[in-house]
Amino acid sequence: MAKKKQISTIATNTWQDALQNFIYWKQAMGLADVTISDYRYHVTQFFTRHPEAFTQQSLKRSVLKYMSQKVKPATYNLRLVYLRTFFNWCIEEGILPENPLAGFKKRKDEGRIVKLDAETITKLISLPDKKTYAGLRDYTLVLLTMDTGIRPKEAFYLLVDDVNFRSLEVHIRAEVAKTRVSRTLPLSPPTSQSIRDLLKARHPDWKDDVPIFATTDGTLLNSNTWGDRIEAYCKQLGVKFRPYDLRHAFALQYLRNGGHALGLQRIMGHSDLTMTKRYVALTQQDVRDQHSLASPLNTFLPQKKRVRKVKN
Secondary structure, eight states: OOOOOOOOOOOTTHHHHHHHHHHHHHHHTTOOHHHHHHHHHHHHHHHHHOGGGGSHHHHHHHHHHHHTSOOOHHHHHHHHHHHHHHHHHHHHTTSOSSOTTTTOOOOOOOOOOOOOOHHHHHHHHHOSOTTSHHHHHHHHHHHHHHHHOOOHHHHHTOOGGGEETTTTEEEEOTTTSTTSOOEEEEOOHHHHHHHHHHHHTSOTTOOTTSOSSBOTTSOBOOHHHHHHHHHHHHHHHTOOOOTTHHHHHHHHHHHHTTOOHHHHHHHHTOSSSHHHHHHHHHHHHHHHHHHHHHOTHHHHSOOOOOOOOOOO
């Protein structure tokens, strides 16, 4: 049996060099830019927080310490997936003899669904200043999210050619979709018109490869910038929610308005019905609440009256 190659020390810059080669490899495989960025972020975050992991002897301990932090299941699972993939690549390249994350399993993540009321959404839509490019962009992005349930990162990478104004559709390319499966979403006329207005407001020098929802400099809008914009609107509204919560609001309102669960699954781009069922469960509770208030039997049958206790 071949003897494993033992590596006693990781040179100071080896992990940066390894990461760059790993990124080149992933790019050659055709991964989306957003996924490449996520790999770079998570690997860099680990080594930056744990510089002692530069030596092979302390890598396992550093990984255990990092993964033992009290974080949400979703954060834990992201760290696990990205780091384990990177370490597996390092083994194949002879950089590491074994994966310190071997045997680790994902944690069950129930997710977090935020229910925003219709009044809050209506006020949010009225806040952006559509006389400015940034305001019109924000307004259009909110409309698109509430019309299609598109994920923020999927919206950021939309290009002019992804929108079909004649058929009122927007195409999510496989390379930018979270599930790596393309899908086509229907657009309502107001959303389509707002996208047209936004494109007319673009700088004349911008070409079609500039994303639809760009910054004022014509660069890619990112999660941090969009999060800051939503936070500013939240302060005006006196409430607090994240950009991704608008996607939840779309799903719940879609079902409340009579949308079908299978249709919602396709629109949202869920790989299975697990997450979709959670939205259905929440709206079923809405139905129960409404039924208790509006059942015709409340009119036809006498209501029980509270009996007052007689004081002695």
